[in-house]
Amino acid sequence: MFLSMLAGILWGTAELSWAERLHVLTRSDDAPRGVSLIIWQWRVPRVLAVALIGAMLALAGVLMQSTLRNPMADPYIMGLSSGASAAAVAALIWLPEGVVQMIGVPVISFLGAGVAFAMTLLLSVRRGHSLDPNIVILAGVAISLMFQSVTSFFLYIGDPHASRSALGWLMGSAAGADWADIPVLVAGFGLIAVPAFRYAPSLDAMLLGDQRALALGVRVDRLRVLVFTGTVLLTGLAVSVAGIVGFVGLILPHLARLLAGARHRVLLPLATVLGALTLVIVDLLCRTLLAPEELPLGVLMALFAAPPFILILRRARRAV
Known part of the structure; x- marks a missing residue:
């Protein structure tokens, strides 16, 4: 994790010499002002934000898959991404630019x-x-489809320039992350991660089914509502900063289970670390593969997530 974050800080679209990078990192007086601005005001907050977003989405994915007992559950299954997308696209296309800047696309999407x-x-x-759980999943799918249709309608009839800006947001990008986003992300992540670790035994019991969990003293409905509320907070904050970044909450919990099993005291921290690590690396590749152009974060993440997803499906088929 440390090495990946360091790489994300040292490399990017701007060509910097090693001497400049070292001067900036050590806060030397010889560091050029422009390079210091690139490193400390753009790259460092972006890397921190991406790591937190990856951890939040992976944590939300573990919680959703455990409480719904569905391997295909992810943070977006309750229509969260579609609702955020529709609100953001509607704001970018229909609201005056001054109003959007005053309120902020992150707040609107949340x-x-x-x-x-x-x-x-x-x-x-x-x-x-x-x-x-099945009704929740079906309701989430229905709400997602409805908001996806609304988003597509807005993009089709909207101004081409505004629609292009909205499409860029829908593909996911952490380019706009700054220091002001970090305290909010840290607070949101801590607010959910600490109770989630505390409820790890209850989450283990949920995997046995509702009746057995109830027999073990778990208040199933209360725990589900808490998980759903926490997922909304985690996902809403992630979407508000980086747009729609799929597959993190779907794939990485499965990879963590392959590595460490299903005990949540180990699974929860491992999944969050994998989520942060993966998104930091993918964001670095987005900035460097076609530099000075930048690839959308969501597009490259989906491309890298496909092989692990196929591997998980093949394992599941063999198990059946």
Whole structure:
């Protein structure tokens, strides 16, 4: 992790000599002002933000897969990404530029994710019945499809320049991350990660099924609501900073299970580290492969996630 983050700080689209890099990192008086700006105001906060976003999405993926007992569950399954996308695209295309700058696309996308989450829960909850994981997944799929249609409609009828800007956001990028985002991401991650580790035994029990978990003293519905709320916070913050970055919450929890098994006291920290490590490396490749052009983070992440996903599917088929 340390080496990958150091590489993310030292390399990028700007060509810097090793002497300049060392002068900047050591805070030497010989460091050029422009290079110091590139390193400390652009690269360092970007690398920290990407690491936190990867950890948050991987943590949310573990929590969703465990509480829903579905290997295909991920942080976006409850329509969060679609709701955030629709809200951000609507703002970029329809609202005046001054209003968007005043409110901020991150805040708007976070509100869209919250609306999608609320709609999914309303479709899933039945009076007098516990939350059914299958109903939650189906409701999330329905809400996702609805908001995806809304997003596509806005992109089709919107101004081409505004639509291009919205498409860039939808593909995912951490280019706009700055120091102001770091405290918010750290607070959001800590607010969910600490209780998640505390509830690790309950998450282990959830894998046995609702009835056995209830027999072991786990309040299943309460735990699910807590996990869903935490997932909204983690995913909404991640989307608000970097846009839509798929596959992190779907693939990396499976890779962590292959390495360490299903015990959540080990699985949770391992998955978060893998998420942070993977996204830092992918973001570095986005900045360097076609430098000075930058690839979208979501596109390259999906490309790298395909081989592990195929491997997991093949293992699952052999197990069946």
